[in-house]
Amino acid sequence: MKKPRKRSMLANERDNGMNIRKFRDGLFSKSTLRGISAIIIFGIIWELGARSEELFGYRWPFLGLVPAPSAVFVSWGGLIGDPSYWQSWYMSFLRVFAGFMAAVVIGIPLGLFMAVNKTFYGMAFPSFEVLRPIPPLAWVPASIIFWPTQELSIAFVTFLGAFYTIVINVLGGARSINKQFLQAAQSMGASQWDIFKRIILPATLPSIVVGAAVGMGITWEVVVAAEMISGGGSSGGGAGGGLGFFIWSSYVGGSYEQIIVGMISIGIAGYMSSELLRQTGGLLTPWLKTR
């Protein structure tokens, strides 16, 4: 005879998740507060250091040589209304965006193709590994020779900064897919294309996002250096400028406050880019939020 089966035990297993999220939100606001107070404390120490000579009678090492944050802010205030300052932002963003997008568009398919095709992997991987350790900045002279305009050579160097990181992450991610995902999909009648589109691609997405985030950081490092070296690109038909060039010309012009303004501007720009990428990455990989 059939006895009644118990089901109630399993009902409890379902409600979880919400409390964890609430807890995390609380923590987040607290950590934001911590972050802000750390910045303020750092600002105070910096201000004291910069004015150490007049306040304490002797100059603190390092900080004593730097313009005070108050002076930097005054200088920054003057620049807010200056279109050429914003032009620098715009130019750097444009170059980062162009180089980064090119790296994404070329790097992701390349990494995936290397992961799924053994022949291509055998052909491409050794050359890739030889090229990868060459720092993007070592490409500057060569790329000035290759490319017709300076603008293109900056974009190319920027592209290289993100490219290798993206490819290596995509490749690693796609090669480390749990084999059982592929076997399960195969058993359920998925075609090769379905397996690529519905298994390999989403399984690699987290690695793609990580690769893109790291690549984005490198892109900012590279673009600034490239702008400094190339002198802003204005001579080669580009619109010139950029935050790297802004810093360099401030240095040449002796405006030390503006150097700091430029540096902080890059910090903010880089943070904005990373945050944008994190948000996009989060939207692309919603299943990871629950971990």
Next chain:
Amino acid sequence: MNMIGEEMQPGLSKGAIRIEDVVKIYDPDGAAVMAVDHCSIDIPAGEICMIVGPSGCGKTTLLNAIAGFHGVTSGHIYLDNELLCSPEKPQAEPGSDRIVVFQNGALFPWKTNIDNIAFGPLMAGKLGKKEIYEKARSMMADAGLSGTENSYPGEVSSGLRRRVEIVRALMNDPKVLLFDEPYRALDSLTKSVMHEALLDIYYKNKVTIFFITHDLEEAIFLGHRLIIMTSRPCKPKKIVDVDIPHPRDYSVLTSPRFREIMNEAKGVVNEEAKKAFDAGEREG
């Protein structure tokens, strides 16, 4: 109400597996590790057949050969008299008639539970999308999974995940379900709930079940028959019929007959486990 038991199973005509003299040697030209040694097993359609043996004895090798994930060195495997693999065609074609429920679970973490469950039929393309999702929803409800449709596998407990995976397997209308120690990582309380749930699902959807385990209690509770395997290379050592009538629930665990079968099987299993352990010691 006694609906199972081999001879009392007239309704089910699909899903009989015949393993005939199968040998599997890994790396035959090099290390030549023999995983399966002239193994023959006959599993009638609709049976829950428990393959019991020490860890690493080669049970999973057998399962992979049936699923078509790798080939056999010699021997034949048939599903309903249809040849799956043979020396001429060593690797069976993976197909939706034989679905594996993996040891660590292979739900796609990027798909919600219901999308996981709908995956097989969507790939098969026999039903419309709407019908598939209706069927998925009703099967989830049957398995006590209502309310978790739009959660990701990572958001539900491991017990529920295993059930989602079984429902995903059943959505393909398989003839055979191949279980590769699916409950190994679960705690014993969750395990007992999962056993009853699995039987519940089995009573509603008759399929042949090829279930690998090293847990004797699990094997006797679920199975019509235990096939106790030798340690590597593996082949059947002893077959134990579990003549406890289905449907079963957890009260059978304390029944005298259960204890008798346990005692009968335990000696054999321990002997093999000890051999495997000693072999492992030597390898190390």
